């Protein structure tokens with residue numbers, strides 16, 4: 001194992017995801033930050049640096065550099081604050097930067113907060129931006145995943161039923177999570193019979209939007225001893241796409257590459273992973289992430305979910321929080337909420353959805369779309 | 385009418401000497417590398433590239449029919465996908481002709497056309513390149 005400085009999770013704070021009509025992005029972010037500070041038992045003046053993740057406030061509200069507002073409201077003026085936008089990985093990228101700040105010895109306590117408010121009438125489908133030729137030719141996010149689904153079905157025999165099982169499983173998990181937005185159980189038939197959005201994907205196989213916020217407070221080994229934190233960051237990896245042409249839509253190279261790097265850095269393998277929170281923006285995505293993360297062989301993702309291996313009680317429970325599919329996806333809050341969920345599980349504080357005896361957990365996120373690849377991918381491995 | 389409309393992205397495609405439509409990309413002679421959309425500098429060696437057609441004919445790698453509210457006043461539903469271009473080997477994203485969306489299959493040979501379709505970023509009706517089956521497919 002490397003001798004580089006260790007990083008620990010000192011505190012977490014997550015607001016329930018859903019519609020927060022009356023509240024601003026800043027208000028949601030401040031509450032999540034407050035929860036994380038209280039969870040750690042740390043005062044604002046002890047925090048050395050802040051990262052704030054948000055994607056849509058500039059587009060939807062004309063706001064910019066909201067991070068300074070958020071940290072000032074939490075009594076953290078004067079310290080360095082950086083605003084982070086990295087699509088769906090904005091929150092996990094903020095986490096990654098916070099880890100780097102501690103490993104660099106810059107400070108002992110760094111707070112990462114992610115918040116998004118997107119349940120608004122003017123919120124359309126997310127795309128890569130209106131200057132991208134692909135966007136002008138009609139590329140929307142569900143299509144990117146539908147095109148992968150079609151190839152995965154063609155090459156590996158993955159079925160519509162197997163994909164739908166991801167949605168059924170994650171909803172079953174969400175029933176055990178009071179903070180999930182959608183908790184009513186759904187059946188395979190309901191998932192398959194919901195309206196097609198981009199065939200073969202139906203509406204219930206696509207993650208809903210949400211307002212929400214999440215925060216993770218990280219600390220150095222010195223502070224971890226004082227605060228009795230026992231959840232450590234074994235590895236945090238952030239990569240960008242290769243954008244190689246042609247891209248293999250059935251085997252996501254960037255996903256595999258990110259996983260390989262994180263396992264190498266953590267000195268762990270898929271067999272050591274007790275639970276996974278992954279970026280199930282669409283059902284097919286979760287199936288492909290099983291394969292990239294090595295939970296099953298390439299091409300076996302559909303059969304893996306079908307076997308029950310990814311359900312609570314299975315060999316590697318995936319998205320016991322309900323995932324993006326049931327919690328909803330407040331873009332910049334998602335990555336931090338996933339890390340908070342893994343932390344809760346490793347602390348054995350996850351209540352009815354607890355993965356018993358969990359010692360090592362993985363949070364995986366992906367965001368953006370460029371040249372048939374993802375722009376950004378992050379994986380964090382936490383362990384007791 | 386077609387003559388008066390502009391392309392959705394100027395310079396995205398052009399007719400070749402045979403009168404066939406080809407996407408316009410770029411080529412790095414040193415690396416023998418095509419790119420589409422066109423890049424000014426080769427990402428491999430950072431030398432300036434030359435503008436070059438990357439092809440208009442190929443076969444469908446993947447496709448989907450989108451049934452959500454379409455952007456840019458595209459038809460509802462509309463179909464998009466990736467096509468492997470024979471000339472350059474590039475896998476490119478594109479629209480399919482609205483009239484053929486029920487016929488699409490992986491591996492189907494297609495060729496590029498331009499038709500009036502939807503609006504551009506300024507809200508003006510415009511031309512868009514679309515892939516359409518290269519041979520009339522009556523077989524099922």
Ligand SMILES: [Zn+2]
Pocket residue numbers: 412413414415416417426427428429430431
């Ligand atoms: Zn070159």
